[in-house]
Amino acid sequence: VSRFEDVAMAPPDPILGVSEAFRACTNESKLNLGVGAYRTEDLQPYVLNVVKKAEKLMLEKGENKEYLPIEGLAAFNKATAELLLGADNHSIQSQRVATVQGLSGTGSLRLAAAFINRYCPNSKVLISSPTWGNHKNIFNDAGVPWSEYRYYDPKTVGLDFEGMIADIKAAPSGSFILLHGCAHNPTGIDPTPEQWTKIADVLEEKGHTPFFDVAYQGFASGSLDEDAFSVRLFVERGFEVFVAQSYSKNLGLYSERIGAINVICSSSGVANRVKSQLKRLARPMYSNPPVHGARIVANVVGDPNLFSEWKAEMEEMAGRIKNVRKRLYDNLSQKDKSGKDWSFILRQIGMFSYTGLNTSQSENMTNKWHVYMTKDGRISLAGLSLAKCDYLADAIIDSYH
Numbered sequence: 334v335s336r337f338e339d340v341a342m343a344p345p346d347p348i349l350g351v352s353e354a355f356r357a358c359t360n361e362s363k364l365n366l367g368v369g370a371y372r373t374e375d376l377q378p379y380v381l382n383v384v385k386k387a388e389k390l391m392l393e394k395g396e397n398k399e400y401l402p403i404e405g406l407a408a409f410n411k412a413t414a415e416l417l418l419g420a421d422n423h424s425i426q427s428q429r430v431a432t433v434q435g436l437s438g439t440g441s442l443r444l445a446a447a448f449i450n451r452y453c454p455n456s457k458v459l460i461s462s463p464t465w466g467n468h469k470n471i472f473n474d475a476g477v478p479w480s481e482y483r484y485y486d487p488k489t490v491g492l493d494f495e496g497m498i499a500d501i502k503a504a505p506s507g508s509f510i511l512l513h514g515c516a517h518n519p520t521g522i523d524p525t526p527e528q529w530t531k532i533a534d535v536l537e538e539k540g541h542t543p544f545f546d547v548a549y550q551g552f553a554s555g556s557l558d559e560d561a562f563s564v565r566l567f568v569e570r571g572f573e574v575f576v577a578q579s580y581s582k583n584l585g586l587y588s589e590r591i592g593a594i595n596v597i598c599s600s601s602g603v604a605n606r607v608k609s610q611l612k613r614l615a616r617p618m619y620s621n622p623p624v625h626g627a628r629i630v631a632n633v634v635g636d637p638n639l640f641s642e643w644k645a646e647m648e649e650m651a652g653r654i655k656n657v658r659k660r661l662y663d664n665l666s667q668k669d670k671s672g673k674d675w676s677f678i679l680r681q682i683g684m685f686s687y688t689g690l691n692t693s694q695s696e697n698m699t700n701k702w703h704v705y706m707t708k709d710g711r712i713s714l715a716g717l718s719l720a721k722c723d724y725l726a727d728a729i730i731d732s733y734h
């Protein structure tokens with residue numbers, strides 16, 4: 334008998350497991366609105382033109398495959414911090430940013446969680462309710478305690494701002510507050526600039542540390558700078574800030590696993606020491622990160638023509654999702670005779686729409702209509718085409734009532 338006889342079968346991942354189920358489905362009407370991965374109007378995966386151009390350049394250069402330093406490719410680390418904060422940001426000018434290339438957003442979050450576990454053992458992280466499903470797994474496995482702050486208000490299908498503020502105020506001083514930089518996953522609801530200012534006030538009052546998860550910079554509004562507003566506000570206010578970044582969505586580098594953890598510190602001396610300890614945590618975890626994605630980002634951002642072409646492609650991707658969002662809203666409003674107000678769909682931003690469908694209604698979407706989505710009622714608009722909005726609207730109305 335096997336030594337591992339008692340190892341149980343793990344349940345499918347709530348998000349990535351949806352894609353597995355979609356692939357197994359044979360119905361030709363099937364729609365994959367599960368994983369947040371961009372698709373073109375033809376529902377095909379999209380490799381950005383600038384990525385192809387950068388890879389061609391890289392092939393011509395004939396670069397080697399030597400190990401990267403533990404902290405990653407220097408040109409990438411410089412570019413990623415400047416994209417996030419702006420090259421002229423005071424924190425960069427005064428060398429107060431500790432940047433370590435991570436295994437995309439997930440790996441960067443995990444490395445930061447390992448740091449928190451080791452250096453802030455009595456602190457906990459507050460995460461939004463709801464949040465990206467993998468956040469809980471990451472902090473659980475890193476041994477970092479977490480609790481939730483209210484975020485989504487089902488009555489208004491909007492932000493429960495009062496609840497959010499109250500829960501953050503009630504948390505023990507010095508907690509880490511996990512905030513989505515833009516395009517909140519799964520709700521698509523972001524605080525307004527005024528609300529961000531009030532959130533910063535409460536964190537300052539309580540001595541909490543902001544911990545941003547920036548997985549969609551440039552992909553939400555189409556503007557890199559606009560989508561970095563919240564992070565830059567907190568840095569401007571003088572906070573020490575953790576920021577995890579990902580290039581999965583905005584540069585389409587999903588499987589290249591390219592991202593970074595940035596720790597903006599109050600002095601360059603602290604930044605150097607923090608960076609050295611992040612390296613010490615990374616070495617036994619994966620030793621050093623993969624070079625390919627880092628070179629693509631460095632080449633795209635380092636070349637003015639490629640950089641501006643990238644910005645145009647981000648606007649195009651964000652624009653297609655906005656069009657699909659509008660079309661879905663129009664279809665729902667025209668078809669639904671119940672008088673339900675669907676305008677919340679237009680108020681949401683980014684890749685996802687939080688439909689408000691509950692678990693059994695979401696299951697009806699899949700079982701009866703072959704629409705694959707997460708059980709929390711989230712749909713990825715990136716997997717929807719204008720042509721399919723009519724069908725999706727029928728499915729949603731049927732599942733709601």
Ligand SMILES: Cc1ncc(COP(=O)(O)O)c(CN[C@@](C)(CC(=O)O)C(=O)O)c1O
Nearest residue numbers: 348368369437438439465518546548579581
């Ligand atoms: C808020 C947030 N943070 C981090 C990540 C991590 O992405 P990365 O490791 O590829 O950089 C995701 C991706 N969330 C996706 C798009 C995919 C997933 O679940 O992994 C989602 O469907 O929610 C995310 O939505």
